[in-house]
Structures are given as C-alpha cells and as structure tokens.
Amino acid sequence: MAPSSWLPLFFLALYQLALPVEAAAKASPVVGNICRVDDAELFHVYYGQSFKVIKNSIDGKSYLLMQSNSRMAARTKYCTGRIKSFVVPLSNYSVDTTNLPVSFFELLGLLDNFKAMTSDQITSECVLKLLVIGSIQLVNKKDMQQLSQFTAHFISNVEEEQACNFAAFVPLDERTPLQRAEWIKYLATFTNSEVRANSVYDAVKANYICLTKVAASLTTKFKPIVAWVDYNQGIWSFAKESYKLQYVRDAGGENIDDTVSDNSYNISDPDDMDNFHAILCTVDVVIDQTYALDPAEYKLSTFLENMDTGDSSRFVFLTNQRLWRYDKRVYNSVIVDWFDGAISQPQLVLADLMEAFFPTGNYNTTFFRNLAKDEGVITINPELCDRSPSTPMDPTIVPCQ
Numbered sequence: 001m002a003p004s005s006w007l008p009l010f011f012l013a014l015y016q017l018a019l020p021v022e023a024a025a026k027a028s029p030v031v032g033n034i035c036r037v038d039d040a041e042l043f044h045v046y047y048g049q050s051f052k053v054i055k056n057s058i059d060g061k062s063y064l065l066m067q068s069n070s071r072m073a074a075r076t077k078y079c080t081g082r083i084k085s086f087v088v089p090l091s092n093y094s095v096d097t098t099n100l101p102v103s104f105f106e107l108l109g110l111l112d113n114f115k116a117m118t119s120d121q122i123t124s125e126c127v128l129k130l131l132v133i134g135s136i137q138l139v140n141k142k143d144m145q146q147l148s149q150f151t152a153h154f155i156s157n158v159e160e161e162q163a164c165n166f167a168a169f170v171p172l173d174e175r176t177p178l179q180r181a182e183w184i185k186y187l188a189t190f191t192n193s194e195v196r197a198n199s200v201y202d203a204v205k206a207n208y209i210c211l212t213k214v215a216a217s218l219t220t221k222f223k224p225i226v227a228w229v230d231y232n233q234g235i236w237s238f239a240k241e242s243y244k245l246q247y248v249r250d251a252g253g254e255n256i257d258d259t260v261s262d263n264s265y266n267i268s269d270p271d272d273m274d275n276f277h278a279i280l281c282t283v284d285v286v287i288d289q290t291y292a293l294d295p296a297e298y299k300l301s302t303f304l305e306n307m308d309t310g311d312s313s314r315f316v317f318l319t320n321q322r323l324w325r326y327d328k329r330v331y332n333s334v335i336v337d338w339f340d341g342a343i344s345q346p347q348l349v350l351a352d353l354m355e356a357f358f359p360t361g362n363y364n365t366t367f368f369r370n371l372a373k374d375e376g377v378i379t380i381n382p383e384l385c386d387r388s389p390s391t392p393m394d395p396t397i398v399p400c401q
C-alpha cells in the first residue's frame with residue numbers, strides 16, 4: 001500500500017485513541033519539548049499531546065511512540081508491516097552494532113539504559129568499558145527470544161527478519177554529512193531527549209558551517225583537486241558517495257571531474273593503468289580508502305605496491321605528502337571509527353580534511369592519518385574512556401573564529 005493511502009486511516013485511528021488522552025493531558029502536558037528536523041530527508045517526526053510518530057522512509061514504517069504515563073500506552077500495541085508502537089521513554093534497549101554508530105547514544109547520554117549489543121566490534125571506549133564491567137551484555141543477533149527482553153532493539157539492516165521490538169536506525173543512508181548527524185533527533189524521540197539532541201546538533205552544525213566558511217576563504221585562485229580512491233581485487237576506482245563529495249566541497253577542495261573518473265582501472269591492463277596514473281598526476285590530495293585487514297599494517301609501501309608504479313616522483317600528491325586514509329582510530333586491529341564517531345561528529349571530519357587540503361602542521365587530526373608521512377593508527381581501548389559512562393559525551397567543537 002502506498003503511504004498516502006494508509007496514512008489518513010492511521011491518523012484517524014490515532015485521533016480516536018488520542019481524544020481521551022488529550023483531555024487527560026490538558027492538566028499535565030506530557031510532551032515538553034520537540035525536535036524539528038531541518039536537514040535530514042529520510043525521517044519526519046510528528047508530535048501529539050502524549051505521543052509522537054516518526055515516519056522512516058528507509059524501512060517505510062511509522063513508529064508510534066506513546067508516553068509511558070498516557071492511557072494510550074497501556075491500551076495500544078501495533079506491530080504490523082507498516083506501524084510499530086513503543087512506550088517511551090524506553091526503559092532499556094539493545095543494539096545490533098552492524099553499521100550502527102553507537103556514538104549517537106553517547107552524545108545523548110543514554111548509556112545507562114543500553115543493556116545489550118550483538119558484538120564487541122565497536123569503536124567507542126565508554127561502551128566497551130560498560131561491556132568490560134558487565135553492565136552491557138553480548139547477545140546473539142539471531143536469538144529473538146533473548147532480544148525480546150528489551151523494550152527496543154535497534155537495527156540498521158531493514159531487510160532482515162524483524163520482531164515487534166525492532167526499530168530501524170539508519171543515519172548512513174542520508175546524502176550529506178549534516179543530514180546523517182541529524183539522526184540524533186530520531187534516537188532522541190525514543191528517550192524524550194529532544195532538548196539534548198537539539199543542543200548537540202545545533203553545536204555540531206554551527207561548528208560545521210563556521211568551518212565551511214573558513215575553508216571557502218582559504219582557497220586562493222585554484223582549489224586543491226581531491227580524489228577518493230579504492231583498490232579491490234585488482235581494480236582501482238574512484239569513490240563517488242555523495243557525502244564524500246560534499247565533504248570535499250565543504251572543506252574547500254574540488255572533486256575530480258565526473259567525466260574523467262567514471263571508469264574502473266584493471267591493474268592487469270597496461271592501458272587502464274596508464275589512464276589511472278595520468279588522472280592521478282592531476283590530483284593534489286588522494287584519500288586512499290582501500291579496505292585493509294589490519295589498518296596498522298597498511299603503509300605507504302602498500303599503497304605504492306597496489307598502484308604498481310615504479311616512479312612515484314611524478315605524482316604531486318606524493319611529492320607534497322598529501323596521501324591520507326580515514327583509518328586513524330582503530331579497535332581490535334580491524335574496526336574503524338570512521339564508521340561510527342565520524343558519522344555523529346562531521347565537524348571533526350571537516351576539520352581533518354581542511355588540514356589535509358590546507359596543511360598547517362598544528363592541527364591533530366581525529367580520523368585521518370597521513371600515509372605519505374607514515375603516520376600510524378591509534379588503538380582504541382576501554383581504558384581510554386575518560387568520563388563516567390552515564391555522563392553524556394559532549395561534541396568536540398573545533399576552534400573557529
């Protein structure tokens with residue numbers, strides 16, 4: 001069914017349910033604060049007196065969130081293909097950590113109710129610490145019985161089998177860095193943390209926009225040309241995800257032109273490699289995002305080997321030492337914080353890229369390391385959690401005039 005055909009019915013149903021609640025709520029309004037979604041495109045939130053509805057365009061579902069002290073909460077439960085209901089604030093929840101950035105929970109200060117996760121392959125020091133001290137347990141992502149103990153189970157893969165308490169959290173599907181970061185508001189609606197979500201997002205966005213303005217003023221006549229490259233099974237290619245291209249523009253760089261970068265280049269084909277090398281000769285900054293089994297072992301020599309080039313002196317990005325990777329923060333030799341902390345705090349990515357495009361030498365990057373300078377990785381461990389896990393993590397604001 002198309003959303004337009006069922007939504008009016010749904011809201012009619014809500015309306016009928018909500019009437020007595022609204023009357024009761026007049027005396028003591030339950031929803032004190034709201035989030036307005038400004039940038040994200042893939043979800044919307046609607047507020048009633050004692051309930052909220054999130055419409056999620058990725059899984060096509062509406063989430064009816066009923067305040068725990070409302071009469072509706074005691075009487076209503078939806079679990080259909082298109083509507084799910086939850087009682088909020090959630091008293092506890094579990095998380096499928098696959099492609100799901102847990103740093104959003106930290107920024108909101110929600111770790112006290114974070115009771116379980118499906119794997120310890122994450123890059124948050126404080127969530128790892130809670131696992132070590134036993135306040136978070138590991139659960140099997142296939143064990144529906146075990147997962148059903150939690151008020152909500154957050155997932156990112158909406159294609160898999162789902163139980164009634166599953167809720168999709170999918171910031172990675174958005175097109176721009178800020179849109180992805182604004183998904184903090186989506187989580188906040190489940191926990192009545194709207195005030196915190198607004199303040200975190202406002203701070204992140206203001207810092208991001210301030211940096212963008214600084215970056216725009218750094219360019220002289222020509223912007224540095226930037227390429228994200230990727231090597232996989234004998235083939236080099238240029239990455240084209242829109243959020244990466246947006247980062248390059250926002251940090252004052254220019255993406256290599258679509259018309260030259262449309263191809264993939266087979267290292268066994270000399271003509272292909274000539275073309276690839278020729279394009280790279282025109283590039284000022286290269287970001288090598290090639291997957292590494294162990295990022296610490298991925299060095300400049302690894303890159304040169306994969307490039308299959310005898311003479312590296314013809315590449316400006318090498319002679320100028322502008323070859324970067326986004327795997328600086330690593331846990332357990334494999335898991336990279338680029339897929340977690342960098343999603344919720346895009347202002348830090350932007351600041352890193354500005355340092356990569358316009359080096360000052362006095363800014364310590366967070367997620368990027370300079371491969372050309374043989375910068376190594378930083379290993380994450382639970383002992384590096386430097387606050388009480390119950391305390392919300394504050395976003396890191398980069399100095400910007």
Ligand SMILES: *[C@@H]1O[C@H](CO)[C@@H](O)[C@H](O)[C@H]1NC(C)=O
Pocket residue numbers: 091092115149150151
């Ligand atoms: C989660 O909260 C619900 C509702 O308060 C409760 O029934 C359930 O036992 C809790 N589960 C865990 C694992 O704490």
Ligand SMILES: *[C@@H]1O[C@H](CO)[C@@H](O)[C@H](O)[C@H]1NC(C)=O
Pocket residue numbers: 233234235266267268269
């Ligand atoms: C790359 O080229 C080699 C030699 O022509 C060929 O055998 C191989 O299948 C090609 N690889 C891909 C992924 O097309």
Ligand SMILES: *[C@@H]1O[C@H](CO)[C@@H](O)[C@H](O)[C@H]1NC(C)=O
Pocket residue numbers: 362363364
């Ligand atoms: C960068 O980090 C190093 C090592 O932790 C530290 O000594 C240095 O002061 C930092 N530089 C800046 C500009 O923060």
